[in-house]
Amino acid sequence: MVGKADLEKIRDGVYEIPSSARKDMRVPARIYLDDESAKTIEDSAINQVANVACLEGIQKRSIGLPDIHFGYGFSIGGVGAFAENNGVISPGGVGFDINCGVRLIKTNLTEEDVRPHMQELVDELFKKIPSGLGSNGIKHLKESEIDDVLLNGATWAIENGYGWEEDLKFLEENGCMAGADPDQVSTKAKRRGIPQLGSLGSGNHFLEIQSVGDIYDE
Numbered sequence: 001m002v003g004k005a006d007l008e009k010i011r012d013g014v015y016e017i018p019s020s021a022r023k024d025m026r027v028p029a030r031i032y033l034d035d036e037s038a039k040t041i042e043d044s045a046i047n048q049v050a051n052v053a054c055l056e057g058i059q060k061r062s063i064g065l066p067d068i069h070f071g072y073g074f075s076i077g078g079v080g081a082f083a084e085n086n087g088v089i090s091p092g093g094v095g096f097d098i099n100c101g102v103r104l105i106k107t108n109l110t111e112e113d114v115r116p117h118m119q120e121l122v123d124e125l126f127k128k129i130p131s132g133l134g135s136n137g138i139k140h141l142k143e144s145e146i147d148d149v150l151l152n153g154a155t156w157a158i159e160n161g162y163g164w165e166e167d168l169k170f171l172e173e174n175g176c177m178a179g180a181d182p183d184q185v186s187t188k189a190k191r192r193g194i195p196q197l198g199s200l201g202s203g204n205h206f207l208e209i210q211s212v213g214d215i216y217d218e
Contacts, residue, residue: 002029002050004046006050007046009035012035013033016028016029016031017029022054026058027059029050029052030061041069045068045075048075049074051074052074055080057082058081059087071094072093073094078093080093111211121209125207130200131201133201137194137198141194149197150185151180154168157175
């Protein structure tokens with residue numbers, strides 16, 4: 001097992017585990033971290049980046065991004081590119097909630113507007129947004145209706161009052177991948193997804209209120 005002791009600093013923000021650290025590593029493992037994070041990163045997460053470097057067909061390096069932490073197979077924040085003809089295919093390498101993303105909603109409020117009402121605002125968010133393990137979403141659908149969600153993606157959310165149309169231009173593929181086929185999703189998976197639709201979830205899924213500090217590019 002490799003860990004923090006095996007990290008070699010390449011330059012500011014870049015650490016690497018050489019392929020010589022383990023005899024089964026095919027390529028180096030590179031992790032993008034600042035110096036402070038390099039002191040606190042979990043050894044288990046580092047070892048997972050090294051594990052990916054051992055997989056057949058891995059190209060150039062196994063990568064760990066700055067949000068790295070211990071995952072299921074890959075680390076969370078782990079990246080690997082594999083050869084088309086002899087590389088592995090790992091549908092659940094990082095975990096089972098693939099397609100985590102970040103969404104930003106901009107308001108016209110200033111920090112001065114919000115600060116006096118912060119507790120009230122946080123309480124209201126907790127009331128209105130289902131969160132936590134086993135939480136139920138904001139809308140329960142029939143199994144037949146979940147197909148509409150799978151087919152239409154973010155457009156479904158907008159048509160049902162859960163978004164704004166102008167959001168679509170800022171989403172990959174305008175919030176809907178062409179060629180989606182709900183028939184390829186099992187009934188069991190659909191039933192698991194129905195109560196979670198519209199919930200925040202748990203673990204590293206979160207919502208926060210931020211203010212803009214510095215503007216680097218207007």
